[in-house]
Amino acid sequence: MLSISSSKPTVLVIDDIPENLTLMYQLLKDDYKVKGASSGVRGIALAETANPSLILLDIMMPEMDGYQVCQRLKSNPATRDIPVIFLTAKAERVDEQRGFELGAADYITKPINPKIVQARVKTHVSLKIASDILKSEKEKLENEVKIRTAEALRQKEELHAIQDIAFYAMVSLAETRDNETGNHIRRTQIYIKRLAETLRQNPSYTEELSDEFIELLYKSAPLHDIGKIGIPDAILLKKGSLTEDEFEVMKTHTTIGYEAIKNAEKVSGRQMCFLKVAKEIAYSHHERWDGNGYPLGLSGESIPLSARLMAIADVYDALISKRVYKPAFTHQDAVQIILSGKGTHFDPFIVDAFTEISDELYDIALTYTN
Known part of the structure; x- marks a missing residue:
């Protein structure tokens, strides 16, 4: 050669x-x-x-x-x-x-398919490089912290850069499995930020929804469906309704995503706030307010706030988007479906925030069309 x-x-x-x-x-x-x-x-x-x-x-x-x-x-x-x-x-x-x-x-x-092979190779090489950088950086930081505490700010900036590399590699992996994922990720990321900013006007949430937490939501949201990397193509890309057994397999993407992010956190050797929020969203965004969701059947405020916000962002975008197995709903119909799930599927307060800015969310959807 x-x-x-x-x-x-x-x-x-x-x-x-x-x-x-x-x-x-x-x-x-x-x-x-x-x-x-x-x-x-x-x-x-x-x-x-x-x-x-x-x-x-x-x-x-x-x-x-x-x-x-x-x-x-x-x-x-x-x-x-x-x-x-x-x-x-x-x-x-x-x-x-x-x-x-x-x-x-x-x-x-x-x-x-040459394009698929090239895309998958690019993604997994990126993940390997990101993992190697994380391991190398962990060792370097442990040595430097002992002798150069004055460089703490530089070390923090390097850690953020490494997080961004790992984050980009993980999101890229999700996008290569499903060609509908890219703009869905971008739209839901903006939806959840605007929902959180609007919900913060409710005094019950003002303290929890700090600027820092909303930024974590925005940064972590794109990993909500990362677990779909573990779902077989025959199910993930099926052009039709899933069977009951296939749906049970599809539901495991929540657990797969949670475990993938947890393993990435282990590589870093430390707790990271954005990965904590990412785990919550990936694991619990299909839970329902009334306890009839999955994977754990959580209900009410036992569902993390991050996941309750993503539940509405994710469902709204799925409703107004065309998929191989369904046509797109109109914005008006999607809003009515969300409203019908108030207090059963969704947190009632977040539904109120959604209703207040639903037209704005639709404008976001139009800006980032497939």
Whole structure:
């Protein structure tokens, strides 16, 4: 293969078919240093020495299949943090599930769509780089704090920058799974900020909804559906109504999102306010005021305020947006549906705030259309 600048992230492709190795090299060579291995044994050895940012792994290989390779990689401290994307012709849901159970970061079926592969590779490489920066920065901060307390402000600014990198990588991952996600994320982010600013006029919420907390809401809101990265494409992108079983799988995106953010918090080694709010929103934005929501069946004020605000922002945007499984409702119909859920689905005070600014929210929706 041609020499590629070492400044580029390395992607390791493990596939026993030479044509497939060549295809992936041609597809990724402009942005990455691409290394290839034609067997599982060779791939494991390269993973230990080449320090790749990502591994693309075939499943159906002789001697050692992709599942075995993944298991070996994840059991080795030197390679367990390298994200693995299965790139395979095995398209059954049970195969995909097994891949994720073994620790894979993603699962792409053949024949591939080049744009999808490039997008998924970009996202997971970004996540790996962000994770590496977080780990490195944690060690650096621990050493510097002992001897240079005067640099606390600089350290804080660096931590914020790292948070932004990790945040961008996580949101990008969600966007690559669902092409309807990008503007939905932007709209709901603005909705929740304006809802919080309006609700703050209610004396019962003035103290809790400080400028700092509203900024945390705004920053954390885009992670509300991050758990959908763990939902199989056959369900997430289905062009029709979900079956009861499929809906039960879809509902797990709340728990998956919560766990993903919690794991990101563990990497940082410290509590972060914006990740605390992000966990609340991801986990509880499908809870209902009357206790008939999920995943925990919380009710009333036991539902975090951040999640109660997101519940209305999310439902309103879903109602007025066209989806593969439904047409868009008019703004007026969506407002009436929200009003009908006052005191059952939604916090009554937040519904009042929504009603006060509903026309403004619709203007926001028109500004950030799909």
